[in-house]
Amino acid sequence: MHYILNPWPWYVSGPLIALVMAFLLYFGKTFGMSSNLKTLCTIAGAGKFADFFNFKWKDQVWNLTVVLGAIIGGFVAVQFLSNNSGTDLNPATITELQNMGFKNPGATLVPNEMYDIDVLASPKALIILVIGGLLVGFGTRYAAGCTSGHAILGLSSLQKPSLIAVIGFFIGGLIMANFILPLIF
Structure with a gap:
């Protein structure tokens, strides 16, 4: 079931991101998706092959919630917050993309020719x-x-x-x- 909603405005999502960052700074935590890949590789046993992956991965398990949140958030965004509108592109950008072979630039969020x-x-x-x-x-x-x-x-x-x-x-x-x-x- 799709609900027709517009994306959250900057004045809602921006402060929410700032609030999360304030909590992370307060608790001395770091944030980033690449650190999750390092943690997952360590859990899978990559430390046997490279010293880079030899660390206490259990101290970083909390950060895996970022991955879970990205997956759940992506699902919620597509299923409940998407209004199926395309991307509003500058006419000059549309012309450039069409000259490169893109058939309908802006009709979808990302071009089908690439994704x-x-x-x-x-x-x-x-x-x-x-x-x-x-x-x-x-x-x-x-x-x-x-x-x-x-x-x-x-x-x-x-x-x-x-x-x-x-x-x-x-x-x-x-x-x-x-x-x-x-x-x-």
Whole structure:
């Protein structure tokens, strides 16, 4: 059952995020999705193969609620908070995307040409997926955290390395969107 609702406005979701960050800072906890992957790999026994995964994973089990929350939150958002509207794109962006081969830019939240399950049948898409995954994994490890950890927790706790990382994320995003994506499509 789908209910037609608009996304939460910034003045509701923003303070809620700030409240969660205040609680995390107060209790001395960190936040980020990449730390959950490290915890899951450690639970699975990766410490037998790499010292990086040798740590007390039971101290980080609380952080796995972030993964559970993302899964449940995604389900709730799609099933109950989605109004099935597309993405409101600038006409110039629509033209650029159509020139790259995207058929209906903005008609869906994410383009089917990149995120549809049928795309995985393409060797080109698989290569892009593998290379992209390796780059994200390397970047996350090199930056000592992911975009959510640095941009939400790191910036809210005024950490200079997080500011540098977030600037790097934006520069990388601009390079990808303006130079690499047109070469791929």
